Amino acid sequence: MADSKTQAKWDAAAASYDLMASFGVEKRWKAGKEAFFSTMDGKILFLAVGTGLDIQCFPAGKDITGIDISPKMLDKAMPRVENYPGQMTARLMDVHDMDFEDNTFDQVFTSCTFCSVPDPVKGLEGLRRVLKPGGTLKMFEHTGSRCFPFSVMLDLVNPVCRHLGPDINRDTVANVRTAGFEVNKVFNVFLDVVKFIEATAPAE
Amino acid sequence: MERRVYFIFGDVLACIVSGAVAGWLTGFVVPGDWFALVGMITGMAIGMPVGMIGGYLFSPLFGAFEVMLPASLSGMVAGMVVGMGHTMGSTALSGAVIGVGCLVFCYLLQARLEGEVS
Numbered sequence: 001m002a003d004s005k006t007q008a009k010w011d012a013a014a015a016s017y018d019l020m021a022s023f024g025v026e027k028r029w030k031a032g033k034e035a036f037f038s039t040m041d042g043k044i045l046f047l048a049v050g051t052g053l054d055i056q057c058f059p060a061g062k063d064i065t066g067i068d069i070s071p072k073m074l075d076k077a078m079p080r081v082e083n084y085p086g087q088m089t090a091r092l093m094d095v096h097d098m099d100f101e102d103n104t105f106d107q108v109f110t111s112c113t114f115c116s117v118p119d120p121v122k123g124l125e126g127l128r129r130v131l132k133p134g135g136t137l138k139m140f141e142h143t144g145s146r147c148f149p150f151s152v153m154l155d156l157v158n159p160v161c162r163h164l165g166p167d168i169n170r171d172t173v174a175n176v177r178t179a180g181f182e183v184n185k186v187f188n189v190f191l192d193v194v195k196f197i198e199a200t201a202p203a204e
Numbered sequence: 205m206e207r208r209v210y211f212i213f214g215d216v217l218a219c220i221v222s223g224a225v226a227g228w229l230t231g232f233v234v235p236g237d238w239f240a241l242v243g244m245i246t247g248m249a250i251g252m253p254v255g256m257i258g259g260y261l262f263s264p265l266f267g268a269f270e271v272m273l274p275a276s277l278s279g280m281v282a283g284m285v286v287g288m289g290h291t292m293g294s295t296a297l298s299g300a301v302i303g304v305g306c307l308v309f310c311y312l313l314q315a316r317l318e319g320e321v322s
Contacts, residue, residue: 019264020263020264021264021268023264023265024214024262024263024264024265024266024267024268024271025263025264025267025268027267028211028266028267028268028270029267029268142268142269147313147317149277149280150273150277153252153273153276153277153280156252157252157256157276185320186320186321187319187320187321188317188318188319188320188321189318190269190270190273190314190318191269191273191310191313191314191317192317192321193269193273194268194269194270
């Protein structure tokens with residue numbers, strides 16, 4: 001069952017989300033995201049679809065299952081999902097409570113998602129469950145900072161930010177390790193806040 | 205490291221505006237004869253939300269964290285410095301200059317941190 005509080009928060013954000021994120025933000029990150037998604041291969045889970053802005057950066061011809069907790073976000077995403085030149089579906093689902101079988105996917109991709117998952121370690125454990133042993137988790141995420149003064153600034157404003165949308169001071173790399181993944185690579189995109197993270201679900 | 209003129213222009217604009225507004229507002233609120241520490245803390249409390257709002261307003265045009273963090277820092281530092289009574293010319297001009305300085309700091313830090321870390 002979906003977390004209704006988180007669902008309501010992102011349903012409320014759906015109307016203005018593209019206005020805030022579609023021009024400057026996507027334009028600035030487009031080249032990096034295209035390189036990030038260019039490694040898509042096999043059966044792929046994409047969490048969370050949002051309004052589908054990232055779909056323009058996906059390589060063509062892939063087999064992608066997208067999920068999102070917000071029906072209103074998914075409504076906005078559907079035209080982009082339907083126009084994707086490959087096999088793509090989008091489903092309403094909470095990462096804490098996914099109904100996929102174990103060992104379903106070869107890869108999981110996330111894009112600015114784990115700032116907003118209420119229980120990030122539980123969500124990541126869910127992703128590890130649905131990944132095949134040896135499958136890869138690839139994340140484009142913003143996290144907290146270890147650099148002064150940004151470390152203090154992000155901690156100070158986080159109570160306001162988390163009320164309106166995402167948490168901005170999470171240690172997502174540590175969460176990935178706590179959830180049982182082996183972290184292979186961390187690449188700082190902007191300061192030590194925006195980063196690519198690559199991890200592997202260990203073979204059990 | 206950002207090399208596209210459009211985004212560099214956006215970064216500079218966001219930091220100048222955030223610093224200038226924070227400096228001006230702090231100068232307006234904090235009397236010049238306050239104890240420097242009190243002025244600094246008050247200026248920080250004024251400048252930080254001003255910088256955040258500035259970054260948020262410029263974000264749809266120029267990027268997310270790349271704009272919001274330098275703009276927030278600009279507002280915070282401009283508020284602190286002006287609150288301590290250190291101004292060169294007007295408080296708004298001081299804030300704008302501090303905003304550019306904060307952006308240069310962010311660019312230098314970015315040059316140091318960008319890339320693979322593990």
